[in-house]
Amino acid sequence: MIEVHNVHKSFGDSPILRGITCTFETGKCNLVLGGSGTGKSVLLKCIVGLLKPDIGSITFDGTIFTNNKIEIRQEIRKQIGMLFQASALFDSMNVFENVEFPLRMLTPDMSKEERRDRVEFCLKRVGLENAGPKMPSELSGGMKKRVGIARAIAPNCTYLFCDEPNSGLDPLTSIKIDELIYEITHEYGITTVIITHDMNSVVEIGDHIVFLHKGLKLWDGTKDEILNAQVPELKDFIFSSSLVRAAKKVEQEGGTIETNVGEPIQGE
Known part of the structure; x- marks a missing residue:
């Protein structure tokens, strides 16, 4: 906490x-x-x-x-683990080395084999078990975020x-x-x-x-409480989205709206 x-x-x-x-x-x-x-x-x-x-x-x-x-x-x-807005991967390091970096800095007593096992575990956890040799320039935006998450959790944050x-x-x-x-x-x-x-x-x-x-x-x-919040500034913020306004209307009226992916949203 x-x-x-x-x-x-x-x-x-x-x-x-x-x-x-x-x-x-x-x-x-x-x-x-x-x-x-x-x-x-x-x-x-x-x-x-x-x-x-x-x-x-x-x-x-x-x-x-x-x-x-x-x-x-x-x-x-x-x-503390940190996921930065722009991922902040080191361009000169591959994916494996980026995830290993905080382990080298924060856990000097960890052996090379232990670091390797931890990096492989974290990459597998974020669905990038085969991406270790890749350079950041070879990754999509979503993959860079996943590498950033793997690096953040590597030291058991x-x-x-x-x-x-x-x-x-x-x-x-x-x-x-x-x-x-x-x-x-x-x-x-x-x-x-x-x-x-x-x-x-x-x-x-x-x-x-x-x-x-x-x-x-x-x-x-x-x-679950935010759509019914009575703070004017918060209501202005969350209902600036037309989709959120429509969802709120559905909740109130028990109707149905169609989303862009064709999935109906139904009120109770």
């Missing part, structure tokens, strides 16, 4: 985060939702220690991270952070990446935090959702 308490962050005279308090639950996909410029990525950077909050504290499973001893912060960082994991992907690949993150989170009991503005991800994998607007947390809840 990750607890964020009263976190403020400004750049110069511009406040970005204004007293964020929230909890990210263990074994769940915790989504931070909001439009561009609402402070989502700044919050993530504060949580993982890339930025220092001006005010407030962050706790990982009962251990204070903010302003703690550097040795304690380093131990927590070793338990306790906490997984994903920054816009569906950015630049087609809708079908986005769903597959969401499903993979969801499966890994629940399979290994990871505390997963996902930065997103994608309502499809919310509907598919939103175990717990935090909504930010202009640096404030205005709502949190589950994917």
